[in-house]
Amino acid sequence: MTGLRALPLAIRIPLLVAILMIAVGVVASERVLSRLQDVQERQLSDLTEAYLDGLSSSLVDPVLREDPWEVFDILDRARGLYAAVRPLETIVLDDRGTVLAASDPRRFPIGSPAPPQPDVLFANAAHVDEEEARAYARRMLTVEGRQVGSILVAIDAAPILEERRAVLFTLLASNAAVTLAAAVLGWIAVRRMVRPIRLLGTHLTQALDGPVSPIPAALIPAQRTEVGRLFRSYNALALALGERDALLARAAEEERLASLGRLASGMAHEINNPLGGLFNALDTLKVHGDKAAIRKGSVDLLERGLKGIRDVVRTTLATYRPDRELRPLRQADIDDLRILVRPETARKQLALDFGGRLDRDVPIDAFQLRQILLNVLLNACRAAPEGGTVRVTVGTKGADFMARIEDSGPGLPEDAEQILKGGLKPTAERGGLGLVITSRMVGDLGGSLVADTSALGGARITITIPMAVGAAAEEVLHVA
Amino acid sequence: MDNLLRPSRRAVVLGLAAATARPATAAAVSVLRFGLTPVFLSSDLDLLANLQTYLEATTGYPVELVTRRTYQEITTLLVSGELDAAWICGYPYVAFRDRLSLVAVPVWRGRPLYQSYLLSAAGRGVRSLADLEGDVHAFSDPDSNSGFLVTAAELAEMDERPETFFERTLFTYSHRNVVRAVASGLAASGSVDGYVYEVLKEVSPDLIAPTEIVRASDWKPFPPIACPRAYEASAKTEALRVALMRMTDTGDGRAVLDLLRLDGFAPGQPGFFEPIRLAMESVRRLG
Numbered sequence: 001m002t003g004l005r006a007l008p009l010a011i012r013i014p015l016l017v018a019i020l021m022i023a024v025g026v027v028a029s030e031r032v033l034s035r036l037q038d039v040q041e042r043q044l045s046d047l048t049e050a051y052l053d054g055l056s057s058s059l060v061d062p063v064l065r066e067d068p069w070e071v072f073d074i075l076d077r078a079r080g081l082y083a084a085v086r087p088l089e090t091i092v093l094d095d096r097g098t099v100l101a102a103s104d105p106r107r108f109p110i111g112s113p114a115p116p117q118p119d120v121l122f123a124n125a126a127h128v129d130e131e132e133a134r135a136y137a138r139r140m141l142t143v144e145g146r147q148v149g150s151i152l153v154a155i156d157a158a159p160i161l162e163e164r165r166a167v168l169f170t171l172l173a174s175n176a177a178v179t180l181a182a183a184v185l186g187w188i189a190v191r192r193m194v195r196p197i198r199l200l201g202t203h204l205t206q207a208l209d210g211p212v213s214p215i216p217a218a219l220i221p222a223q224r225t226e227v228g229r230l231f232r233s234y235n236a237l238a239l240a241l242g243e244r245d246a247l248l249a250r251a252a253e254e255e256r257l258a259s260l261g262r263l264a265s266g267m268a269h270e271i272n273n274p275l276g277g278l279f280n281a282l283d284t285l286k287v288h289g290d291k292a293a294i295r296k297g298s299v300d301l302l303e304r305g306l307k308g309i310r311d312v313v314r315t316t317l318a319t320y321r322p323d324r325e326l327r328p329l330r331q332a333d334i335d336d337l338r339i340l341v342r343p344e345t346a347r348k349q350l351a352l353d354f355g356g357r358l359d360r361d362v363p364i365d366a367f368q369l370r371q372i373l374l375n376v377l378l379n380a381c382r383a384a385p386e387g388g389t390v391r392v393t394v395g396t397k398g399a400d401f402m403a404r405i406e407d408s409g410p411g412l413p414e415d416a417e418q419i420l421k422g423g424l425k426p427t428a429e430r431g432g433l434g435l436v437i438t439s440r441m442v443g444d445l446g447g448s449l450v451a452d453t454s455a456l457g458g459a460r461i462t463i464t465i466p467m468a469v470g471a472a473a474e475e476v477l478h479v480a
Numbered sequence: 481m482d483n484l485l486r487p488s489r490r491a492v493v494l495g496l497a498a499a500t501a502r503p504a505t506a507a508a509v510s511v512l513r514f515g516l517t518p519v520f521l522s523s524d525l526d527l528l529a530n531l532q533t534y535l536e537a538t539t540g541y542p543v544e545l546v547t548r549r550t551y552q553e554i555t556t557l558l559v560s561g562e563l564d565a566a567w568i569c570g571y572p573y574v575a576f577r578d579r580l581s582l583v584a585v586p587v588w589r590g591r592p593l594y595q596s597y598l599l600s601a602a603g604r605g606v607r608s609l610a611d612l613e614g615d616v617h618a619f620s621d622p623d624s625n626s627g628f629l630v631t632a633a634e635l636a637e638m639d640e641r642p643e644t645f646f647e648r649t650l651f652t653y654s655h656r657n658v659v660r661a662v663a664s665g666l667a668a669s670g671s672v673d674g675y676v677y678e679v680l681k682e683v684s685p686d687l688i689a690p691t692e693i694v695r696a697s698d699w700k701p702f703p704p705i706a707c708p709r710a711y712e713a714s715a716k717t718e719a720l721r722v723a724l725m726r727m728t729d730t731g732d733g734r735a736v737l738d739l740l741r742l743d744g745f746a747p748g749q750p751g752f753f754e755p756i757r758l759a760m761e762s763v764r765r766l767g
Contacts, residue, residue: 067650067651068616068648068650068666069618069650069651069652069653069657069661069666072664072666073652073657073660076660076664104665105664105665105666105667106664106665109616109665110616110648110666111648
């Protein structure tokens with residue numbers, strides 16, 4: 001049964017139709033044949049009765065006189081008179097049951113014992129023996145209540161059996177033809193009916209691996225049909241999903257630009273801070289450049305200030321350079337994070353506490369992972385109060401890279417947790433869009449992002465990403 | 481022979497009936513009533529029509545042809561005077577010779593003689609009556625010379641009687657039916673008129689094909705046309721005799737003779753039937 005269920009509808013339904021047709025055909029044929037058999041046997045009985053009636057009226061006298069010739073003469077003439085009955089053999093027995101005369105005297109000579117008769121031989125009905133293609137009947141000859149003899153007749157039943165066979169073959173042939181035609185029509189009809197469902201199935205399967213594409217308008221039937229409504233519903237769904245993806249992408253871009261803006265202002269601040277000192281050093285050099293001690297101190301100051309600016313610029317370039325290359329994550333990337341959030345920590349006088357070190361390269365796309373860590377870290381800095389604490393811990397555990405970012409802020413709002421678990425949609429009012437986008441980026445790397453409460457009192461975001469999974473990670477290692 | 485005594489009794493009764501209830505049937509209308517027995521092919525309607533036409537034209541009398549199933553019925557009508565004449569077998573003629581007179585004797589193949597044949601199924605290979613012991617045997621009529629008396633007389637010479645010599649005997653009341661009985665296998669053997677058998681050989685070869693002649697008897701006197709002795713000299717009898725004798729003279733007559741396969745008719749001599757009388761005597765002696 002399960003094997004049958006595995007068959008496509010286009011085969012199952014025609015098969016079912018064929019089976020039903022065969023069942024109907026068998027039942028109908030059985031009824032027709034049985035009715036035909038009844039009618040034939042009744043006709044045969046009627047004919048036989050008419051034959052025996054005719055014979056018995058003329059045979060009573062010669063049988064009483066025991067006149068074999070006259071009995072034979074009557075039988076012989078009856079053969080021509082009753083040609084329609086097709087009597088094969090007629091035997092007339094006397095009251096002792098011996099043959100008085102038979103239509104074939106050589107087989108049943110005068111005075112021979114009666115031939116064996118079928119057990120089921122009733123007085124008023126012909127018994128059809130299908131094997132011999134003969135029907136047998138018997139008639140008692142009685143005069144004034146006394147039995148004076150009997151007539152046995154064997155009738156040729158071959159024509160009626162032949163007719164029955166012909167009807168059977170006709171029924172078989174026509175039923176087979178009708179069944180085949182019904183199965184073929186069923187197959188064609190079901191194929192036509194199932195085609196839209198298959199089209200829908202193809203689109204749904206494609207949506208698993210890529211964008212959800214709507215069904216072209218040319219393939220959609222009229223609105224009033226079931227399939228028309230189904231396709232329109234599907235297209236509405238596809239449209240909504242497409243819009244949501246576009247919205248998310250736009251939001252992610254906005255988020256990126258926002259964080260870029262914050263970084264830019266931070267970076268400007270970072271560059272601006274030493275500039276005052278550098279210009280002072282330049283002024284000092286202009287005035288007191290001839291004094292070696294002062295010159296050296298001023299050049300050192302200049303060098304340190306320029307180095308700081310260079311670090312900031314390099315880090316920013318590493319984070320936002322569009323033509324970045326795939327490379328593994330290094331401790332240097334973690335160190336860069338400190339530089340990147342320094343404007344934020346400095347502004348809010350946050351204690352930034354880095355824990356753990358990466359002893360070796362982590363085979364995960366450094367660009368994406370830096371972006372993820374930076375987003376979470378910036379979020380934590382924003383959540384932490386003035387003078388608060390932000391703690392970053394990185395390391396590897398087994399085959400996974402782990403990073404934990406904690407803060408002493410008020411913790412994640414309820415909505416954000418719901419959003420992370422997929423229970424709520426992110427909105428402008430709720431915020432948390434950054435977290436959702438980050439979570440999706442983690443998902444892209446095959447990892448997971450879990451939010452809970454930190455010992456510092458605020459939120460704790462734990463990111464776990466498996467190392468060296470898939471070609472991307474291998475590629476990262478290779479490039480490294 | 482019982483069945484030979486019986487007609488005489490019935491003849492008297494019928495004769496009386498004819499004399500009282502229908503006293504003037506024959507005379508008043510002047511119809512020539514001519515009886516026919518199955519000595520020849522009585523079933524042929526063409527023959528009957530031709531014969532009637534010929535006799536009416538030649539004798540000048542309206543002719544009524546009377547047929548019955550058995551010889552006995554015709555003999556009784558003839559003896560009682562109900563018929564003006566009849567074509568009967570030599571055996572009843574001899575049995576009632578004191579009450580009947582000869583009108584004419586048919587001539588077949590140049591002579592007023594014929595034979596009785598013993599028949600059996602073709603290929604059985606028997607050659608004498610003695611071989612037929614224990615058969616189912618078909619006779620044509622108990623009053624037939626060729627279809628019964630000849631065989632019975634031959635058995636009498638062997639001190640046998642048909643009822644005991646044969647397993648069973650049948651009477652088919654026509655020579656043609658004797659041939660049918662033997663051909664179908666209903667009877668293993670039969671006694672038949674040789675003249676009828678020879679004519680059947682021509683007209684119904686299929687019918688006689690499954691039979692063969694076991695033996696042919698001596699030549700016997702052909703069944704004659706007889707009239708009641710009382711009408712021996714009547715005008716009707718004379719007219720009939722002339723019509724029969726002159727049958728070859730007219731086309732109609734020759735057509736009838738052709739159908740009968742006969743040459744013509746000749747005047748008969750009473751002593752001519754002596755062989756039948758002797759046979760009858762021998763059978764009666766044994767009975």
